[in-house]
Amino acid sequence: MNKKMNILMFSGEYDKALAALILANSAKEMNIEVTMFFAFWGLLLVRDPKKMSEEDKSTYEKIFANMTPKNIEDLPLSKMNLAGLGKKMLLEMMEENHAPSLTDFLNGAIHKGIKMQACKLSCDIMGFNENELIEEVEVVTANEYLKDAINSDIQLFI
Amino acid sequence: MNKKMNILMFSGEYDKALAALILANSAKEMNIEVTMFFAFWGLLLVRDPKKMSEEDKSTYEKIFANMTPKNIEDLPLSKMNLAGLGKKMLLEMMEENHAPSLTDFLNGAIHKGIKMQACKLSCDIMGFNENELIEEVEVVTANEYLKDAINSDIQLFI
């Protein structure tokens, strides 16, 4: 088939990340090559909670690192979050249907060999160092994103 | 022309739905083949208010079905909703310009034969049964979405 999909993951919300990772995993299972490029809030999906550090961070970067959810399961919904209540309800409904969690889908994507990239400029601004990210994620520029996306059959901004 | 557009409708907001349906209708009038795939909050656009039922629903699914707008005209704006005030203002401004309502655009899309699909996994999680949806909507998996999208000339995630 030799087809290719590129997802620019801008959002850091639980439901949008779920949608992106379901598509990415499904595509990979259909032998579609997949690249995910994490930028801005999307970076919150690829920090490794075991490797976060305050080293080399400015005061603002420290505050920012601390006020954002360290665990991807704690990301809010894009709507109807209702101070966590709507989120809790969605999780219960997912469990009732034996749907995998966001963490499962992220790990699945990594194990399936989906290409994971983080936006260099976003990392710089938010003060995330490459060694704080999941090992499989490569930090690249917007140019690298564009080269990949322009040669893809599907491009989505999520 | 034989071109094709695929819209993944993730959002359940009035303004984004309006944008998606205006594009879908315009494209169809230009002889572009159009598929709309409704997932997550996007499903709120394709429930049939006359067919909603509490049958086969868990407690969470009943609460969820009841707290979400039954009529698409009641969907909120993605911003400046201002507890309904911003929305009311937008509707007044649309009326001043004789712009059709969201319902008009949705009916137009159905009558023009735009292909309407609902995401199976989203339906399962949210507890929407196929017979609660608009008749013209077919429930399909993410795989079906990907097959359609990969053969399209435009793919948008809205």
Next chain:
Amino acid sequence: MNKKMNILMFSGEYDKALAALILANSAKEMNIEVTMFFAFWGLLLVRDPKKMSEEDKSTYEKIFANMTPKNIEDLPLSKMNLAGLGKKMLLEMMEENHAPSLTDFLNGAIHKGIKMQACKLSCDIMGFNENELIEEVEVVTANEYLKDAINSDIQLFI
């Protein structure tokens, strides 16, 4: 290379606009032809603060024009805006990294000759007259958008 990218800018938020304009500028520098189509809230990016006028506006249109930010630097974040506090923090972090501002990126896009289009229907509804927009922006219909997008190698809805 002769490649083409089309961005539909729907959102009027600072961070999403930044992402869109960084991609647009980077693409143009790689000799990818770029069109940006501003619709709905995206129109807030292409009003010219020196040319805004109350002429020919209905009451609602006047209120709307006045309650939306006149300067693009005043646009809110899509999340963590925290009544402006999160936004201020992001701007400080951008400054620490000597990142250009949104205004810089918008001017860069204009100077590089990126094609700028505004959605006619959105302008009509929101009551923005063509002569209130930045000079380089052309008002076109959804049909014009679709013709451009269908012949592009990347289409994004931001």
